[in-house]
Amino acid sequence: MEAIETQSFYGDTLAVWRSKIFQELQHGILLSVKEPHKMPQRIMGPTQFWAEFHKQAEALAVARQHDNSNDVLGTFVYQNENGHRIFVVAHPEVYWWYYSQKSPECRCSYEVIPDGAPVKLYFDLEFLIDQNPNHNGHRMTKTITEIFCAYLTKLWGCPCNESNVLSLDSTTREKFSRHLIFCIKEVAFKNNIQAGKFVKSVCKDITNYVDSGFKGSDVLDFFDRKNLKELFIKTSENRKLFIDTSVYSRNRHFRIYKSTKWGKQSHLVLSPHSKYISAEECKDKDLGIFLDSLISYFPTKTNLILLELDEKNVTDIEMYIKRSSQLTPPQESTVKSKYPCVDKFISNIVKPGRIRLSTYFESTKKISYEIIGNRYCDNIGRPHKSNNIYLIVDLHKKLWYQKCHDEDCTGFMSKPKKLPEEIAFQLEDESDEILSSIDNFDLPFTNE
Incomplete structure (x- = not known):
């Protein structure tokens, strides 16, 4: 019995089917053949949050909405098999997990650098x-x-x-x-x-x-x-x-590690x-x-x-402090406040450290002093290895106390101490009806 060739038996359908399968495998989209491994969840691991959008503005808005100190989400964009761009909001570790499983020729992906965000x-x-x-x-x-x-x-x-x-x-x-x-x-x-x-x-x-x-x-x-x-x-x-x-434009797309340009x-x-x-x-x-x-x-x-x-190419530095939208923004952020007697007092306290930045909050009549060169924290009884401290001066109560940026010290406030009488006396001249009516509360700094 004469053998029948495969091509003669199946006709052109087989060749078309083989070509289609090959193309889909090349593009890594045939999920029934190669299903991506699901990222295992860990108790202390990153959030599994994942959302896709066709519009960049929507993706950036969702990333801002869900971003917090525990789960720092990123916005990425990739090109699919049709060359269309899809925006993804996910934790970077989660994004890498699925991205790294793609075939090399399908890794056409970029980080979206959000407008206004701190950058390297x-x-x-x-x-x-x-x-x-x-x-x-x-x-x-x-x-x-x-x-x-x-x-x-x-x-x-x-x-x-x-x-x-x-x-x-x-x-x-x-x-x-x-x-x-x-x-x-x-x-x-x-x-x-x-x-x-x-x-x-x-x-x-x-x-x-x-x-x-x-x-x-x-x-x-x-x-x-x-x-x-x-x-x-x-x-x-x-x-x-x-x-x-x-490449320094707003909401810039910057190619990520192991990615290639489309085609x-x-x-x-x-x-x-x-x-x-x-x-x-x-x-x-x-x-x-x-x-x-x-x-x-x-x-x-x-x-x-x-x-x-600044506009005249003069250098400046500040600390990143993310505050709730309900808080009144600071009136002034400078190295020296408008209270030189208080500045001098704080400078003497933190020696050999120094004041890096002072921020005055009009609504609470408080000054926050960011300190460098001295990381001693009352909460642990020793200097922190890498995290800085800051001091708060309450002009209304004539008190000062220490806080710090270390996550283990979240919510900690040292025992308030009275300002020296000579300084408190000078501050009396600054008192007015608004100052005396301030409620008894502390500004809730967040460690995010």
Whole structure:
């Protein structure tokens, strides 16, 4: 009996069916064949919250609504098999769990950097290799890293080096491409607009320094002028620095670790030249890199120091303190309050530490003093290892007491102490009807 060929028996239907199955497997959407493993729940693990949206505004609103000190949610966007973008609100660990199970060619995903959110300093460095054949991308990246570390130290006294900088690479034969994320513990920029302002300011310094041909910069004088000139690349239009300064726009989409652009095979992976050392140990190395690479993800914002530049490029810093929307916003946040006698008293108490920031609350007639250099906490009877303290002065009751930002000390308030009589006497002149009518309550600072 003559054997019948498969093609003759089934006709063209088999070929079409095989092609369809192959395509679906390639795109990782045939759930009946490859069902993603469900993330196991842990008692102390992240929330399993997951929500998808077609509109970015809806996703960001839900992320803000559900975000709290225990579950810091992120907003991500991915492209499906049709190229359409879907927005996801989830805890970063949960998002990574499902994202990492996708086939490599389907990992087309981005972090949405929310407008106004604190961010790490980040860079997108790239140039076309054919147009810049003599440029050494690794050397250029190293120069950029060292320059910005030097500026951070100069402007804010924030020491950092290559071990604080996570370097991700997606270089191809056509284009050199790196992402740099500065992971400095408890330090961030107030938002990505401020981060962009800082980057553009330094870029302007570099351009003026190289173009002028003169020395005189207390940062750039330490760098080889040849290496500084190499930072400028040729494009189809002009000559410019190889830093992409367009990535600091509001609600920016920034490609995440191991992701590729749609239709391309240029995955963002750990650079072989990266000298980054994570401050937090993670059993899953890839998960650790992913979490560290996120621009707007901070597991806790309690002690986060926010950097910014004002309109005249003058540096400033403040602490991130998330308050309930019912609280009256502070009237003034400066190093010195409008009560110099109180400032001097607090300064003497916290020595060798000092006042980093004072915030005056008009509705309660209280001053909050953020302290650095002295972390002694009455609750534990010793200094905290990493969390700072703050002192509250109640101008109405003429009392002062200590609180701190450590999660273990949530709700703690030291035993109130009276202000010295000479200070209380000076404050009597400030009393008025409004001051005397203030209710007897303490401002509920939150540790979020």
